[in-house]
Amino acid sequence: MRCFIERVVTNHDVTTDIKALIPDAGLRRRMSRVIKSAVSTAMETLGGVEGIASLDGIITATGWGCLADSERFLRNVIVDKEQLLNPTPFIQSTFNTVGGQIALLGHNHCYNVTYVNRSHSFEDALLDAMMRAEDGDSEHMLLGAFDEETPSQHRIMERMGAFRKVECGEGAMFAIVGAKRNERSIAEVTTLAFPTESLTRERVAELYATSEHARVIYNGYAEHGLFPTASALCFAEAVKLVADGTPEVVIYNEYFGATPTVIVVRCLA
Amino acid sequence: MEQLIQELKEHLIEELNLEEITPADIDAEAPLFGEGLGLDSIDALEIILILEKYYGVKLANSAEAKPVFYSVKTLAEYISANRK
Numbered sequence: 001m002r003c004f005i006e007r008v009v010t011n012h013d014v015t016t017d018i019k020a021l022i023p024d025a026g027l028r029r030r031m032s033r034v035i036k037s038a039v040s041t042a043m044e045t046l047g048g049v050e051g052i053a054s055l056d057g058i059i060t061a062t063g064w065g066c067l068a069d070s071e072r073f074l075r076n077v078i079v080d081k082e083q084l085l086n087p088t089p090f091i092q093s094t095f096n097t098v099g100g101q102i103a104l105l106g107h108n109h110c111y112n113v114t115y116v117n118r119s120h121s122f123e124d125a126l127l128d129a130m131m132r133a134e135d136g137d138s139e140h141m142l143l144g145a146f147d148e149e150t151p152s153q154h155r156i157m158e159r160m161g162a163f164r165k166v167e168c169g170e171g172a173m174f175a176i177v178g179a180k181r182n183e184r185s186i187a188e189v190t191t192l193a194f195p196t197e198s199l200t201r202e203r204v205a206e207l208y209a210t211s212e213h214a215r216v217i218y219n220g221y222a223e224h225g226l227f228p229t230a231s232a233l234c235f236a237e238a239v240k241l242v243a244d245g246t247p248e249v250v251i252y253n254e255y256f257g258a259t260p261t262v263i264v265v266r267c268l269a
Numbered sequence: 270m271e272q273l274i275q276e277l278k279e280h281l282i283e284e285l286n287l288e289e290i291t292p293a294d295i296d297a298e299a300p301l302f303g304e305g306l307g308l309d310s311i312d313a314l315e316i317i318l319i320l321e322k323y324y325g326v327k328l329a330n331s332a333e334a335k336p337v338f339y340s341v342k343t344l345a346e347y348i349s350a351n352r353k
Contacts (some may be wrong), residue, residue, distance in 0.1 A: 025288060026307065026309065027284070027287070029286040029287065029288050030286065030311075080322075084318050084321055084322050085318075086284075086315065086317065087311055087314045087315070087317060088311060091311070
């Protein structure tokens with residue numbers, strides 16, 4: 001099972017004005033920070049709203065979802081004593097808001113699924129994309145991940161001791177994934193594994209690297225911050241490294257002792 | 270009435286997140302839905318909340334919603350007549 005990557009963009013790479021990326025002011029004004037960040041990253045990846053029409057799969061991943069809207073809705077429930085509840089934060093608080101907004105912007109009714117499986121969310125979304133590519137269900141997909149940090153979530157997780165070793169983080173990443181190699185392909189994903197035990201960096205290289213020049217990104221939380229879909233930013237880093245000449249990058253992700261995951265990104269043969 | 274209209278415009282801008290619009294940009298007699306500000310059904314729910322939350326005004330029946338929600342001016346007139 002494998003798939004080909006045509007483009008990757010993270011929220012840090014977005015340079016286009018948000019009004020050009022999300023031209024529908026009606027949709028834009030209801031978007032919270034994470035939705036704006038994720039949807040504009042997706043639009044930058046696709047080269048604008050026009051790019052949505054060519055997609056036959058939109059697969060997103062998030063561990064925490066649209067936290068700020070969820071918090072706003074819950075706060076309203078308490079403050080307004082379950083009366084006079086504002087509908088917008090409720091509507092926008094669902095995990096699949098980003099996938100839905102992308103589809104709405106392009107009026108595209110293709111396969112659209114969001115994976116919410118803690119630190120495996122991105123890997124499960126990638127697995128879905130690879131399976132659809134393998135089965136011939138989708139040829140040209142948008143794969144993405146996003147998570148946001150909020151002051152209340154930060155406070156709670158800090159009290160749990162989550163940020164003793166690394167800082168909290170947030171981010172968004174989107175990639176165009178093809179079932180077949182074409183002139184736009186820049187890398188391929190050859191392996192996605194869910195090892196049953198923790199592995200050291202050396203063991204990861206021994207088991208999964210096939211090139212002596214392979215790089216290993218081992219728990220990239222120090223660089224990208226601690227959040228459930230941080231491995232998606234490691235994935236973007238890996239694709240960029242491969243596009244720049246590194247033959248192979250192995251990404252190892254183990255979050256708070258959850259079952260680890262391994263993704264291997266390789267240069268095109 | 271002028272003060273109420275100004276206040277309503279400010280609530281609409283804040284609660285509906287109307288980007289880059291100032292109270293002066295809103296014509297009090299222009300339609301709120303479709304043309305004019307181009308609001309939609311979710312905004313209508315938000316406006317119902319503005320009426321209840323800030324003025325204690327509830328719409329007695331849904332049939333009167335259309336003329337009341339026509340413009341900022343009609344909203345202000347309804348509030349003035351029904352405010353407790």
